[in-house]
Amino acid sequence: MNILAIESTGPVAGVAIVNPDRIIAEFSINNKLTHSQVLLPLINNMLTAAEFDKSRIDLIACSSGPGSFTGLRIGAAVAKGLAFGLGKKIVPVATLDVLAYNNLDGKIAVPIMDARRGQVYTALYYCFDGKIDRQTEYMACDFDEILSIANGYADGKVTFLGDGVAVFREKILAAGLDIAPAQNMFQKASNVGAIALDIAHTAVDAADFAPFYIRSSQAEREFGA
DSSP states (O other), rough: OEEEEEESSSOOEEEEEEEEEEEEEEEEESSSSSSHHHHHHHHHHHHTTOOOOOGGGGGEEEEEEESSSHHHHHHHHHHHHHHHTOOOOOEEEHHHHHHHHGGGTTEEEEEEEETTTHHHHHOOOETTEEEEOOOOOEEEEEEEHHHHHHHTTTTTTEEEEEEHHHHHHHHHHHTOOEEGGGSSSOOOOOHHHHHHTTTGOBHHHGGOOOOOOOOHHHHHHHTOO
């Protein structure tokens, strides 16, 4: 099974082709260009470089949220367009799971995505034997709340990762908890694909795929939409 994976929920735009045996190709970029400018060129360039015909794609996997509202919508639009065009289904993959997958060699992962105003999107995971096991609900909460939860697991190595680390670095270090290295800080499309391989049975029709926001946007909150 060949899966085309898309990641656009945070600072990094990434795409990958994975199957159960290997990562065939992965392209990513982290710059000031919007994901709408780079996602389709990344996919085209990756397929060309890998000499991989799109007809060989069996499923589309898309990081489904939470995350940047704009990034989520761009990723969803690209995934749905490809799925409709190729006649394939989409596997939604929770973005916090994608981040936690960066910490498979650790014990406890706490991905945090900046949700602004002192809040983060987060969850807490045990990581062992190449798998992740989520211990909490997906949350949008004050950072201090997840920090308190993480401190309750002080018997194990707790590692924070995600774009929220840049905002709350001093608090994390003051609590004596670890921060992931730069290469493991952000979401990876290859992780989207790896998780999708395990949950391929959850694939949905393109028309039924929708981002997972956790909470409404600021505009929707302010205007009661």
